[in-house]
Amino acid sequence: MTTCYLVMADGRVFKGKPLGAVGETSGEVVFNTSMAGYQEILTDPSYKGQIITMTNPLIGNYGVNDEDVESRSVFAEGFIVKEESAIASNWRKNGSLGDYLRDKNIVGIQGIDTRALTRHIRKHGAMPGIISSVSDDVEDLKSRAAKLYGTDGIDLVAEVTCDSPYKWNEGLWELGKGFKPADAKPKFKVVAIDLGIKRNIARHLVNIGCEVDVVPAGASAEEILSKKPDGIFLSNGPGDPAAASYVAETIAKLVGQKPIFGICLGHQMLSLALGAKTYKLKFGHHGGNQPVMDLKTGKVEITAQNHNYAVDTDTLPDHVEVTHINLNDKTVEGIKSNKMKLFSVQYHPEASPGPHEAEYLFGRFAELMGGSC
Known part of the structure; x- marks a missing residue:
């Protein structure tokens, strides 16, 4: 045809x-x-x-x-x-x-x-x-x-996560050199829970001096903590966060144990683990020109985003602070808890593709783990 x-x-x-x-x-x-x-x-x-x-x-x-x-x-x-x-x-x-x-x-x-x-x-x-x-x-x-269903209630994480744990050893790309190798002597050990992780996220973690162990979404809290990480990273991923409740249950056991940084679906899963709720947006945020305001500094970042769900502000616990909002629709774009040593953002600071204005968040994760990048 x-x-x-x-x-x-x-x-x-x-x-x-x-x-x-x-x-x-x-x-x-x-x-x-x-x-x-x-x-x-x-x-x-x-x-x-x-x-x-x-x-x-x-x-x-x-x-x-x-x-x-x-x-x-x-x-x-x-x-x-x-x-x-x-x-x-x-x-x-x-x-x-x-x-x-x-x-x-x-x-x-x-x-x-x-x-x-x-x-x-x-x-x-x-x-x-x-x-x-x-x-x-x-x-x-x-x-x-007319008989098709959307993504509500479907566990898409299970379809994209890795089958078994692996180490990521590749850093960011440089003109004329390609992808940099990981440091022989990393500063931190990070366990990344693969909810659908993008490679450039793992590269940014390597870039701040992390040894990166990637584990499947179904890994238990005990398995993750047995690797003795300095921090835990929650990756991006597809679909309805509430449909992968087992991930939120695992994260709930990790909260307060180690510093945690979440991106995109990882942000939503962290919020669910803290007791908040999520809801579906009308048409979501997909693209590289979403304006986000840092509520502490008043600065605006142009961000890359890809999600159809958002965190309900009113359901977040008192010790969790909303740090960023979307200027188009005022939805939650970032949270943190100093008490629990955790933070997350709804957008993609690793770019690939998209603006590079939010790369500093990886440095913030390094600081939370007790060092500098």
């Missing part, structure tokens, strides 16, 4: 052309406002269960390479763009976006009005949809799309 359809759960239909693999896929349709970084976005495990719409109209102009991947696989369920660039030009590229999607068997669609789709999601909320380049039976696609 030379025609492809995106059919939303509420019956809205978009007709376009195939992108990437020919086939059919389904997932919760969200939009991402980043202008670049599509390879990092596709390989971010936080997108498990979701079909990504890029709002920038031209995607793929610099191709893909072997270094800009954030995990072991592409975890997005599908990909939507206005137009795939016919030319991919960059000194680091070793392939095109379309070839990459075909190689990874990712079904996508192009040639649709992504502005109209984004407005539809903003008005009606993120919802499931089907992309199909193998069926032109629109009524059948509508019927099947």
